[in-house]
Amino acid sequence: MKSWGAEVVLVDGPDLAERVKAVVGDGSLRYAVDAVGGSATARLGAAVSPGGVVVNYGLLSGEACHISGVDLVFRGVVLRGFWLVNWFQHTPREGVAKAFGELIALLAAGELTTPIEATYPLARVRDALRHAEKQARGGKVLLVAES
Structure with missing residues (x-):
């Protein structure tokens, strides 16, 4: 991840929220992306700042997403799903073309690789x-x- 430009990489674990706080300090973590589901989603929900958003796009654990009621109700954390098929179906052709144009430019510049x-x-x-x-x-x- 660091070779792709990430400043910090944290491996999931029971103390994820504390380790995120140690890195972020007084800053905020507004978004987290989850492909795993299950308890991993809950740990990300606890790690984002109040009002933060956890975006889930996969269930690699085979489990439904879990998120704490405390995080949902008292911290205002939002869990949002994303499926690329839905995005294609609901995004106007011009929006898809614009997104692909931006991706192609990043690929051509070597800024986006896989x-x-x-x-x-x-x-x-x-x-x-x-x-x-x-x-x-x-x-x-x-x-x-x-x-």
């Missing part, structure tokens, strides 16, 4: 899908059009 573990020609799509289904990959699996 590790690629393997590439496959279209003729080997089945092999690519089997590879993509593997747990704990080190990067994306891409299909490449033959020229």
Whole structure:
């Protein structure tokens, strides 16, 4: 994460909120992004500042998102879901084009990268899908059009 520009990287754990506070100090942590669900969501909810937002986009734990009633009611923390399919369905074509234009510019400038573990020609799509289904990959699996 630091090689991609993160200033601080914290690994999840029962004391996450305290470690976030140690880094943020009197500042605020307004947003947290969660792909895990379950108790990880609750720890992020406890770590954001009052009125903060936890955005969940996946359930890698296989569990529903949990968040403390204290964080929801007394601290005003918001849990919001995000699914890219819904975003595409509800965002006007111009908005999608603008977002992709910004992403392409970041990619072209080398400011946005992602590790690629393997590439496959279209003729080997089945092999690519089997590879993509593997747990704990080190990067994306891409299909490449033959020229």
